[in-house]
Amino acid sequence: xADATPRLGLPLLAAAxxxxxxxHNEALTVLDVLAQIAxxxxxxxxxxxxxxxxxxxxxxxxxxxxxxWRDGQLALWTAGGWRFITARDGWVVLVEAEQAFVVRxxxxxxxxxxxxxxxxxxxxxxxxxxxATRVSKAGDVITGRLDVGQKLVVGDGSAVDAEGxxxxxxxxxxxxxxxxxxxEAALALREAGSRKGALAWQGGNMxxxxxxxxxxxxATQGVDRLTVPADRAALGIGTAAPAQGLHLAGSAVGLRLxxxxxxxxxxxxxxxxxxxxxxxxxxxxxxxxxxxSVTAAEGAEAVMIGGHAGVSARFYNVAGSGGGPAxxxxxxxxxxxxxxxxxxxxxxxxGADFAExxxxxxxxxxxxxxxxxxxxxxxxxxxxxEAAIAFAVVSTAPALVGGDTGGDxxxxxxxxxxxxxxRLTGPVVPGRVVVAAAAMAGGVLARCLGPDExxxxxxxxxxxxxxxRCLGPDxxxxxxxxxx
Numbered sequence: 001x002a003d004a005t006p007r008l009g010l011p012l013l014a015a016a017x018x019x020x021x022x023x024h025n026e027a028l029t030v031l032d033v034l035a036q037i038a039x040x041x042x043x044x045x046x047x048x049x050x051x052x053x054x055x056x057x058x059x060x061x062x063x064x065x066x067x068x069w070r071d072g073q074l075a076l077w078t079a080g081g082w083r084f085i086t087a088r089d090g091w092v093v094l095v096e097a098e099q100a101f102v103v104r105x106x107x108x109x110x111x112x113x114x115x116x117x118x119x120x121x122x123x124x125x126x127x128x129x130x131x132a133t134r135v136s137k138a139g140d141v142i143t144g145r146l147d148v149g150q151k152l153v154v155g156d157g158s159a160v161d162a163e164g165x166x167x168x169x170x171x172x173x174x175x176x177x178x179x180x181x182x183x184e185a186a187l188a189l190r191e192a193g194s195r196k197g198a199l200a201w202q203g204g205n206m207x208x209x210x211x212x213x214x215x216x217x218x219a220t221q222g223v224d225r226l227t228v229p230a231d232r233a234a235l236g237i238g239t240a241a242p243a244q245g246l247h248l249a250g251s252a253v254g255l256r257l258x259x260x261x262x263x264x265x266x267x268x269x270x271x272x273x274x275x276x277x278x279x280x281x282x283x284x285x286x287x288x289x290x291x292x293s294v295t296a297a298e299g300a301e302a303v304m305i306g307g308h309a310g311v312s313a314r315f316y317n318v319a320g321s322g323g324g325p326a327x328x329x330x331x332x333x334x335x336x337x338x339x340x341x342x343x344x345x346x347x348x349x350x351g352a353d354f355a356e357x358x359x360x361x362x363x364x365x366x367x368x369x370x371x372x373x374x375x376x377x378x379x380x381x382x383x384x385x386e387a388a389i390a391f392a393v394v395s396t397a398p399a400l401v402g403g404d405t406g407g408d409x410x411x412x413x414x415x416x417x418x419x420x421x422x423r424l425t426g427p428v429v430p431g432r433v434v435v436a437a438a439a440m441a442g443g444v445l446a447r448c449l450g451p452d453e454x455x456x457x458x459x460x461x462x463x464x465x466x467x468x469r470c471l472g473p474d475x476x477x478x479x480x481x482x483x484x
Contacts (some may be wrong), residue, residue: 005381038094039074042109043100051077058093058102058109061083073109140331212375215240256282307332349400353418353480357411358403361387367412369396370421371434372444372464381412385444391436391484394419415480420467422446428476430469435462 001045010419040048042058047066055077062275064143066082067075074085074093091104092112103112174190186200188457197210210216217240218226229235236242240250248255266282279289290304296317303315314330331340360367361380367373373381374388382388395415403411424434424446430450433455439445446464449455465478 037091041096041097043096048084053078058095073108087408197293247417347397351397351419352417353395353398355401355413355415356403357401358412360412360415367394369394372422372446374444376471381414383444384442385438386442388444391444391464393422393464393478393480396421414482416482417480419477420480421471421475422464422478423475424448428470428474430465430467432467434464434467436464436480
């Protein structure tokens with residue numbers, strides 16, 4: 001049977017031992033000091049001259065006198081003499097002279113950090129002395145490092161405005177937590193300069209704000225994604241300098257509008273890689289409206305309006321000078337009714353005649369608006385008088401043109417009705433009938449019938465119309481007639 005306990009070394013009573021009270025009292029004496037170990041000092045190398053009963057010391061290296069060769073042991077003054085106890089790893093001792101705890105590790109005494117584990121708000125006193133080796137305090141500023149095991153509550157609980165916790169760097173950059181009597185809380189950030197911002201609960205709202213001319217930037221993966229400029233209400237996505245209230249920039253830029261419930265649909269507003277702007281039904285995946293820049297060449301598509309499995313309308317760039325684009329607007333046709341346009345009122349146009357595209361004969365030269373041409377037996381425009389079976393006027397500015405097949409075959413716009421300007425040879429008399437006449441070079445001219453000339457079946461194919469008004473000495477506006 002062992003004669004002492006394995007951890008504290010307390011003497012054990014032996015069987016049939018005499019003087020049991022001596023052994024028992026000795027165990028209680030050792031237990032009295034080891035149960036709550038507190039020593040006077042761990043740096044004193046000589047035993048004190050007049051120790052009190054129960055005084056204890058940690059013997060440092062190089063001690064002398066009664067403590068010689070007792071390095072690291074615990075010396076206890078009891079019953080008028082020193083009792084020496086060999087410490088074990090794991091023992092924690094309060095050193096009263098330092099107001100600090102030390103722990104036995106690997107056969108040596110080392111300073112330790114006190115960890116407070118409590119879910120209740122606790123006031124810790126003596127912080128300056130107890131943590132002097134880890135934390136320093138100058139006025140109201142505490143510097144150093146404090147390890148907190150669970151929760152750290154800062155503040156005195158009073159209902160006043162307070163800056164509860166401040167983290168400060170030598171560069172003057174700080175992070176601080178603020179509370180006030182109104183129950184508002186804020187986390188303030190200040191850089192080394194004068195700029196600062198805050199994340200705060202204020203007036204029932206969560207606010208992220210800055211107090212000087214500094215933008216608010218949201219970045220992910222080290223890249224700025226969203227910017228709110230400091231001087232105006234705007235939002236930049238992919239740009240730090242939004243030019244409008246909402247500015248999106250990037251290689252693939254789009255905006256989705258999505259309503260929920262019922263028959264709600266989603267719409268995308270996107271800019272394509274070639275710079276076009278499209279409004280797209282996200283559920284269909286095709287553009288319903290497409291816009292192109294007006295800087296494109298005349299005749300290029302400017303606006304497209306989509307339709308069911310096709311295109312409803314196209315608008316084209318125009319310069320206003322004429323002769324460039326095929327048209328300014330092209331409308332699709334309804335597959336059932338064949339209609340392209342319905343109007344509940346009038347459709348106004350600047351032109352005054354109604355014309356048709358008539359193809360040119362193979363040997364016909366280019367024709368000029370406001371001149372007379374013939375129509376040959378194949379229904380084609382000819383500039384040879386002898387080849388014509390009827391005559392017509394080339395339109396100058398028609399209000400409506402038919403016969404447009406969209407092909408590339410050369411054609412002229414021939415006035416079939418309405419008023420059209422025309423150059424004549426001879427006198428110009430309002431109200432007179434205008435007929436076609438042969439030119440010396442085989443071309444076609446226009447002239448008024450003389451006062452003594454009468455209409456006949458022979459001249460009927462030559463009739464071009466009747467003079468509406470004079471436009472000049474040799475120019476008139478005629479009411480065109482074609483085929484009747």
